[in-house]
Amino acid sequence: MEPIVVIKDLRKSFGTNHVLDGFNMELLEGENLVVMGKSGSGKSVMIKCLIGLEQPDSGTIEVMGKDISKLNDDELDEIRTEVGFLFQGSALYDSMSVRENLEFPLRRHTKKFGVIEDTTPLVMEALKSVGLEHAVDLMPNELSGGMKRRIALARTLILKPKIILYDEPTTGLDPITSKEIILLMQNVQKKYKTSSIIITHDVDCARVIANRMILLVDGINYAEGSFEDLSNSEDVKVKAFFK
Numbered sequence: 001m002e003p004i005v006v007i008k009d010l011r012k013s014f015g016t017n018h019v020l021d022g023f024n025m026e027l028l029e030g031e032n033l034v035v036m037g038k039s040g041s042g043k044s045v046m047i048k049c050l051i052g053l054e055q056p057d058s059g060t061i062e063v064m065g066k067d068i069s070k071l072n073d074d075e076l077d078e079i080r081t082e083v084g085f086l087f088q089g090s091a092l093y094d095s096m097s098v099r100e101n102l103e104f105p106l107r108r109h110t111k112k113f114g115v116i117e118d119t120t121p122l123v124m125e126a127l128k129s130v131g132l133e134h135a136v137d138l139m140p141n142e143l144s145g146g147m148k149r150r151i152a153l154a155r156t157l158i159l160k161p162k163i164i165l166y167d168e169p170t171t172g173l174d175p176i177t178s179k180e181i182i183l184l185m186q187n188v189q190k191k192y193k194t195s196s197i198i199i200t201h202d203v204d205c206a207r208v209i210a211n212r213m214i215l216l217v218d219g220i221n222y223a224e225g226s227f228e229d230l231s232n233s234e235d236v237k238v239k240a241f242f243k
């Protein structure tokens, strides 16, 4: 399998806080890669570097064969339509209805699909993928936490991205809703053939969804392997994740 994302020797500090200190990662086509790391270890920073929201101090990031540091704003925008990003939390626009939230990326990224006269079919298809067609005219404050996550996922899916980045998709949800979200992520991968990076510290989520895992410890890709490999490791720092 070809890598669709390649991160080499990524370094990022904030003052004297050396968050990423030589981090390496490859995302292979079609896989679910789980990245685990304790709170504050730099998982979100890594993801933000990957989509150009943070500038790395050094290192290279290639997305679909392109070094993102060499892209101009237009090209970066184009790559962003291929990389769906679910922020930690759901980050819906509270003043917009579900429909308007989903239309937003279509209106913003007109290059990929052109100007769409009638967005309804695309909006409804994306809502169907997350099982929430009936919520199309609701406002975010009328949605539960789990529904918000699903709508946020629908908003990402509407651009038909090749890569989806999930930052803590199950955090703050009850176990049953978490399972629903995990199932949904698996269905999305099957239906859209996406490659995903899933940031989580939910061991159950990792067990179910990971084709491969990377542990981010001390700013580096400290350990890599399948869930079985890592959960059976004798390394103290690795063991700490699976207690």
Ligand SMILES: Nc1ncnc2c1ncn2[C@@H]1O[C@H](COP(=O)(O)OP(=O)(O)OP(=O)(O)O)[C@@H](O)[C@H]1O
Pocket (backbone or CB within 6 Å): 014, 017, 019, 037, 038, 039, 040, 041, 042, 043, 044, 045, 046, 088
């Ligand atoms: N814009 C910023 N300015 C200064 N420090 C930052 C900034 N963004 C992140 N940091 C610091 O970088 C470190 C890593 O933050 P990050 O958000 O990546 O952690 P995380 O691994 O995602 O944690 P969590 O599991 O709690 O989400 C933290 O110490 C944080 O304070």
Ligand SMILES: [Mg+2]
Pocket (backbone or CB within 6 Å): 043, 044, 045, 088, 167
């Ligand atoms: Mg984070």
